[in-house]
Amino acid sequence: METFVFYIFSAFMVLSALMVITVNNPVKAAFFLVLSFFASAAIWLLLEAEFLAIILVIVYVGAVMVLFLFVVMMLDINMAQIKRGFVNNLPLAVAVAIAMFVTIFFVVGGESFSESVFTIPDRHGADYSNVAELGKVLYTDYVYSFEIAAVILLVGIIAAISLTLRRRPNTRHQKIEDQVAVKSKDRLQVVKVDAQPKKYEPAKEEQK
Amino acid sequence: MNFVTPDFMPAMPEIFLLTMVCAILIIDLFLKDDSRGATYMLSLIALAATAVLSFTGYSQETVTTFNGSFILDPMASILKVAICIVVMGVFIYAKDYLIDRNIYKGEYFILGLFGVLGMMVMVSAGNFLTVYLGLELLSLSMYAMIAMQRDSAIASEAAMKYFILGAIASGMLLYGMSMVYGVTGSLDLATINKAVSTADRVVMSFGLVFIILGIAFKLGAVPFHMWMPDVYQGSPTSVTLYISSAPKIAAFAMMYRLLVDGLTDMHADWQMILIILSVLSMALGNIIAIAQTNLKRMFAYSTIAHVGFIVMGVLTGTQAGYGASMFYAIVYAIMSVGGFGMIALLSRAGFEADNIDDFKGLNQKSPWFAFIMMAILFSMAGVPPFLGFWAKISVLQEAVNSGLVWLAIVGVVTSVIGAFYYLRVVKVIYFDKPMDNTPIKASMDIRMALSINGVAILALGLYPTALIALCINTFS
Numbered sequence: 001m002e003t004f005v006f007y008i009f010s011a012f013m014v015l016s017a018l019m020v021i022t023v024n025n026p027v028k029a030a031f032f033l034v035l036s037f038f039a040s041a042a043i044w045l046l047l048e049a050e051f052l053a054i055i056l057v058i059v060y061v062g063a064v065m066v067l068f069l070f071v072v073m074m075l076d077i078n079m080a081q082i083k084r085g086f087v088n089n090l091p092l093a094v095a096v097a098i099a100m101f102v103t104i105f106f107v108v109g110g111e112s113f114s115e116s117v118f119t120i121p122d123r124h125g126a127d128y129s130n131v132a133e134l135g136k137v138l139y140t141d142y143v144y145s146f147e148i149a150a151v152i153l154l155v156g157i158i159a160a161i162s163l164t165l166r167r168r169p170n171t172r173h174q175k176i177e178d179q180v181a182v183k184s185k186d187r188l189q190v191v192k193v194d195a196q197p198k199k200y201e202p203a204k205e206e207q208k
Numbered sequence: 209m210n211f212v213t214p215d216f217m218p219a220m221p222e223i224f225l226l227t228m229v230c231a232i233l234i235i236d237l238f239l240k241d242d243s244r245g246a247t248y249m250l251s252l253i254a255l256a257a258t259a260v261l262s263f264t265g266y267s268q269e270t271v272t273t274f275n276g277s278f279i280l281d282p283m284a285s286i287l288k289v290a291i292c293i294v295v296m297g298v299f300i301y302a303k304d305y306l307i308d309r310n311i312y313k314g315e316y317f318i319l320g321l322f323g324v325l326g327m328m329v330m331v332s333a334g335n336f337l338t339v340y341l342g343l344e345l346l347s348l349s350m351y352a353m354i355a356m357q358r359d360s361a362i363a364s365e366a367a368m369k370y371f372i373l374g375a376i377a378s379g380m381l382l383y384g385m386s387m388v389y390g391v392t393g394s395l396d397l398a399t400i401n402k403a404v405s406t407a408d409r410v411v412m413s414f415g416l417v418f419i420i421l422g423i424a425f426k427l428g429a430v431p432f433h434m435w436m437p438d439v440y441q442g443s444p445t446s447v448t449l450y451i452s453s454a455p456k457i458a459a460f461a462m463m464y465r466l467l468v469d470g471l472t473d474m475h476a477d478w479q480m481i482l483i484i485l486s487v488l489s490m491a492l493g494n495i496i497a498i499a500q501t502n503l504k505r506m507f508a509y510s511t512i513a514h515v516g517f518i519v520m521g522v523l524t525g526t527q528a529g530y531g532a533s534m535f536y537a538i539v540y541a542i543m544s545v546g547g548f549g550m551i552a553l554l555s556r557a558g559f560e561a562d563n564i565d566d567f568k569g570l571n572q573k574s575p576w577f578a579f580i581m582m583a584i585l586f587s588m589a590g591v592p593p594f595l596g597f598w599a600k601i602s603v604l605q606e607a608v609n610s611g612l613v614w615l616a617i618v619g620v621v622t623s624v625i626g627a628f629y630y631l632r633v634v635k636v637i638y639f640d641k642p643m644d645n646t647p648i649k650a651s652m653d654i655r656m657a658l659s660i661n662g663v664a665i666l667a668l669g670l671y672p673t674a675l676i677a678l679c680i681n682t683f684s
Contacts, residue, residue, distance in 0.1 A: 104414075112411045113390060140211045144219075144274035148329055148341040151226065152348060155322045158233070159352030162315040 006046055013039035026072045034065050048124060051131045215273045218280040221261040221288060222328050228254035229321045236314030244312055248303055251317040252296055255324065259292035262328075276396045277334045279469075282682040283534065284332040287461055291327050294454045294541045295320060300657040301549035302446035304650055308557040309444065311357050319356075320450060323349035327458035333465050336385045336395040340378070343426065346458060347374050350451050354443045366442025373425070373435045381422025387415030388470075397470035404473040413477050419466055420481050427459045429519055430488035433512045440508035445552045445562065448504060452511060453545040460518055460537035464530060467522065475525045482523035487618055489516030494626035504562045506629060507547055510588060513626055514540045520619060521603040524610040531680035532602040538679070539587075539599040546584040546661040553577065553650050553658060564633055569642030577648065578637050580662030587665045589630035590623050595669040602676060 016036040020029045037060050044053040111117075138146055216223065232254065236247045266285040272278060299317060306312040326345030333339040351374070355367035389395055391411045392403040404412065425432040440448050467478055493513030500506035518540070521533025554561035554570075561567070571578040587596035600623060607616040668675055 107414045108387065108411050112408045117408070141275040142277070142337070143214070144277045145337045145341055148338065148345060151322065151325065152341065152345050155319065155345060155348050155352070158315060158318060158322075159348060162313065162319075163352060163355055163358065 002046060006043065009039045009042040009046075012036070013043070026077055027069065030065060030069050030072055034061050037061050037065070048128075049130060051134055214275065215271075218265065218271045218273050219278055219332075220265060221258045222325060222332075224261055225254060225258045225321065225325050225328070228257070229318060229325065232314075232321070233318050236318065239314070241312075244314060247314045247317050248299065251299055251321055254321060255292045255296045255299070258324075258328075259289045259296075262288035262292065272334055272398075274334075276398065277338045279332050279334040279465075281332075283461070283464070286678060286682060287331045287457055287534070287538075288328050290538045290541065291324060291331070291454045291457055294457070294545050295324050295450070297545045297549065297657055297661060298449045298453060300653050301449055301545070301552045304654055305444070305446045305552040305555055308555070309357070309446075311444065311446075313356070315356065316353060316446065319349040319353050323353075323450070324454070327454060327461075330458045330465075331461040333397075333462075335397055336389065336470075339462055339465060340382065340385065342458075343381075343462065344378065346455060347378070350447075350455070353447045353450065354439065356447075357444050360444070362442045363444060366439045369442075370435055370439045377422050377425035377432070380418045380425075384415040384418025384420075384422065387411055387418065391415075397465060400470045401472055404471060412471075412474060416471060416474055416477055417481070419471075420478060420485075423459065423463045423466065424485055426462065427456065427515045427518070428512055429485040429515050430492045430512060433489070433492070433515075436512060437505045437508040440511075441502055441504045441562070445504070445548060445555060445560070449545060449548040449552060452507065452548060453541040456511070456515070456518070456544070457537045457541050460522075460534060463519075463522055464534075468530065479523050479525060482519050483612070483615060486516045486519040486523060486615065489513060489519065490619055490622040491516075494622045494629075497626065498629050500629070501564055502562055503551060503564050503567070503633070504548070506564070506633075507544070510626065510629075511540075511544065513622065514588075516622075517600060517603050517619065520607055520615060524606050524612065526606060526610055527683040528680060529603075529606040529610065530683045531676075532599075532606045534682065535676055535679040536599040536603050538675075539595050542661065542665065543584055543587050543596055546580070546658065546665065547588070549654070549658050549661065550577070550581050550584065553654060554648065556646070556649060564636055565643060567633060567637050568640040570637040572642055573645075574648050577658070580658055581637060582634050583662045583665050585630040585634050587669065589627040591627070593666075593669045595665045595672065598669060598672040598676060 013036045016032040016039065019032040020036065023029050023032065037056055041053040041056045044050075044056065228250075232247060232250050235250065236244075239246055262285050265280065266282065267280075268282060270279060270281040272280075299320065302316070303312070306316060323346045326342045326347075326349060329338055329342030329345060331342075333342055351367055351371045354370060355364060357363040385395075388400060391407040392400045394400055394403060421432065425435075428436045440452060443451065471478065489512050493509045493511070493516060497506050497509035497513070500509060514536070518533050518536050521529045521531075521536055523529075551561055554566060567581070570581065583594060587594035590597045590600040600619075604616045604619055607613075607619065
């Protein structure tokens with residue numbers, strides 16, 4: 001039964017991954033990528049890696065791919081231009097791909113990672129918490145790597161901001177702090193005007 | 209479970225540097241554009257202090273901490289000091305160039321410092337994870353630094369090329385690591401080294417090929433050198449200074465950690481691959497450099513040739529060979545930072561002194577800087593008594609000692625070919641008439657640093673024993 005489920009999801013994953021690179025419409029390609037993420041999440045579930053499976057769905061499907069879809073929809077991608085030369089190079093590409101596949105298959109396929117070489121890990125009971133186990137090693141044994149990964153994220157933020165932030169001093173925009181700090185006398189000018197105009201006196205204005 | 213708090217002391221330089229970068233990042237936010245000099249000074253102070261901390265942490269024993277993911281050995285300490293000093297030079301040379309081009313931003317220094325942190329992580333990496341994370345920290349900083357000059361199409365192109373090829377190379381490296389992890393069951397380099405003898409040989413070799421591919425890309429060895437000329441030429445000189453110097457030291461350390469710390473027993477397998485890389489790099493780098501008229505591009509090809517020598521030292525598989533290679537990597541970084549520093553010195557607002565013709569008659573404008581440029585070029589060519597000569601000779605000696613005489617001969621022949629294009633620049637400096645009479649305008653610190661750099665190449669070349677002994681002793 002488990003093997004059957006595994007093959008179902010594997011087939012889904014491989015086929016949708018193929019579709020990602022072959023369909024014409026980039027939006028459809030993004031959706032196929034989502035499908036292949038779902039399938040790999042299911043395979044992780046079979047391997048008792050519940051936390052990774054959930055994170056894959058939440059982070060990649062829920063956040064990354066949604067953002068990605070927005071970007072794809074906003075860009076005007078000219079598929080004809082991208083596909084130019086596709087047919088001409090296809091035979092060479094297919095030949096290289098097949099050669100690579102065959103060599104890799106014979107070197108690392110099946111035998112080297114089979115059950116005879118590696119023992120199958122023990123099954124864990126229902127009370128086993130994948131998240132707790134991950135958390136324990138993440139913050140103890142791998143704390144150094146964990147911190148460096150955090151620094152990499154920080155660099156990513158700095159890089160993204162410094163590459164996209166454009167200060168344009170000429171644009172008209174609100175100065176919120178000035179607006180909040182404004183006093184009534186800055187805005188309102190009380191000008192005393194007599195009810196009865198006096199006799200005409202040129203060039204003498206009464207102003208506060 | 210029992211968890212012992214790791215010993216933080218060996219990682220003190222890294223921790224200090226990270227704290228300083230974060231502090232500088234926040235301070236820089238509150239600075240006005242005209243007081244950006246504070247960021248520059250703070251960055252230099254941070255680097256100097258990190259170098260001092262790395263130096264004081266030097267010990268002959270090998271210390272591991274953080275569950276084996278951090279190694280502190282003599283090589284790590286020496287390389288960290290070298291990286292910090294070289295990057296200090298980079299920052300000093302880059303300052304005027306950045307101001308002239310209106311890209312004098314705090315991000316340049318902050319990303320540069322983060323890159324240094326990444327290099328230090330690579331240098332003392334104890335397992336696959338830290339090697340990879342350090343590499344990515346360095347690479348990400350460099351991609352962003354190249355792309356920072358947004359209005360320049362050629363810089364954006366260089367950044368895109370570097371980013372895409374770098375991502376593919378990282379993918380290859382990870383694939384190789386995953387194969388090795390698959391058959392040895394460990395990410396820890398020391399554990400992998402013990403497991404090599406019992407592991408599946410075919411899969412190990414398969415993983416090894418991909419790991420070497422990743423290393424060769426980062427080093428820029430032929431045939432994975434395609435990115436180097438375009439990226440060196442396309443980046444602003446301030447960034448070329450950075451990517452051409454210290455990262456090569458880190459790439460040497462990565463090669464040492466992965467191949468020697470992790471896969472010593474597969475020496476016979478990787479030696480063959482490295483020989484091919486070395487021969488191709490030396491030949492192709494030196495020959496194509498002859499045809500270049502752009503100095504940055506010429507230096508890129510000369511870097512490829514130098515990388516061939518660095519690889520040659522490692523492939524001997526002897527302790528002395530690693531020492532020679534390490535010496536070469538440090539010497540190369542010193543020469544490269546000086547060479548690009550000269551380009552930065554001669555450039556001014558709206559003018560890029562990156563053609564060989566721009567150096568015409570430099571001797572008439574400034575005999576002192578003409579002399580320094582000559583020292584750098586002679587050193588790169590391997591003319592005695594300059595520093596580069598000793599680097600070349602120590603690597604060649606180790607190649608001969610381990611029976612690879614033909615490889616040493618290839619090295620010598622290609623160096624002689626390479627001498628041509630270095631000497632041509634020297635000829636242009638001394639015997640041609642200047643194209644214009646604009647005086648060299650540079651602030652005191654860049655003049656001082658370049659002078660020290662040039663004198664160091666000569667002085668260390670006259671008294672090379674101390675530095676060579678330091679590098680050789682590292683591995684014995």
